[in-house]
Amino acid sequence: MRYIYILITYLFLMAGWLGLPAALSAHEAESIKVVVVGDTGIGERAFHPGFEAVQSAMRQEKADAILHLGDFVYQPKKFPKTCDPKYIDEIKETLVQPYAIRIFVAGDNDLHPKKWKPKASGCWEKIAPMATPFDSNSNIKGVPGGVMHLGNTLFVVLNVFEWMDPTSWLKPLMRAARRKGLWVIFALHEPAVTTAWYQEKRQTILKQINALGPDLVFAGNQHSYERFYPMGIPRENGALPVVKKSKYAQGAGTAHVVSGGGGATFKPFADQQGNSKRTAPVAVSDALAKRALMFHYLTLDISHDTLTAKTFRVCPARPAQGEKQNPRWHADDAMWNNIPLACDGKKAGVTVFDQFEITR
Secondary structure (H helix, E strand, O other): OHHHHHHHHHHHHHHHHOOOHHHHHHHHOOOEEEEEEOOEOEOOOOOHHHHHHHHHHHHOOOOOEEEEOOOOEOOOOOOOOOOOHHHHHHHHHHHHOOOOEEEEOOOOOOOOOEOOEOOOOOOHHHHHHHOOOOOEEOOOOOOOOEEEEEOOEEEEEOOOOOOOOOHHHHHHHHHHHHHOOOEEEEEOOOOOOOOOOOOOOOOOHHHHHHHHOOOEEEEOOOOOEEEEOOEOOOOOOOOOOEOOOOEEEOOOOEEEEEEOOOEOOEOOOHHHHOOOOOOOOHHHHOOEEEEEOOEEEEEEEEOOOEEEEEEEEEEOOOOOOOOOOOOEOOOOOHHHHHOOOOOOOOOOEEEEEEEEEEEO
């Protein structure tokens, strides 16, 4: 027995020399810290000064892991034949090397280009191997989905591009996670609920997700920040049972957060554009706790008894000469005349913008 103990100690020491202990300890830790970001600013179509400010601020958090919600790259060419290595090099430097554990979600801009997405980068095949391997992959084919146990939390990545109701394979995992006292966080690229550019999903994806009862659901895709109050299973008439609290007990409902402010250019919410077809119905907008057009990231501090989420607004410094100067999509469009950004009139820097907490 003494020799086994010595061997185990030696292996842990060797892991330290190899730079592995952060990943090992985070997988087993009683408390973990995770940074969350989506829609980053790598590529000529994004606002790179915004991404530089966001990734620099995230690095200062010294997090155990990163959860990236997809759309790593915004390249400018139609139907690119290859993924430019410069994008991969920047991802390695800013979103891989600083984090011992990396949970990556595929975004539509990361997949191969298609008729409806001609400027997609086709970089996912090079991005995916840089993520930390899942404990197990789901039965979804095509775009990777999977599950990862990290400390006191079960992370589940779902594929929205070939969506299939995940209940059959995910419900047993949820039961096991709850028996172990784990928090459960889902991540996907296109949101199940949003007020940015509304698509009706209350009786499909939103109902299927909320019926499984995760504590949190993160999505990207919309270049904005939105947090919804914890909600239950949508009713047949579309009504959403909502608990309007920012500090609440586990089981009160599932909170959905849309985080697409990692450096992509901003697109106004549909109601700001006067687009009634894509404006969210009253039941959905009434469930909204907070939203903004801003560069941002979140931190999750997760212990056994408490999950605390903070959203940090990041106001970048003035861009250097030769860089893109305006972070707005179609910046010259008159619609922007009355649509503010959260950093308008603010000094460059990082500020807590929003916070919520779930307790056992």
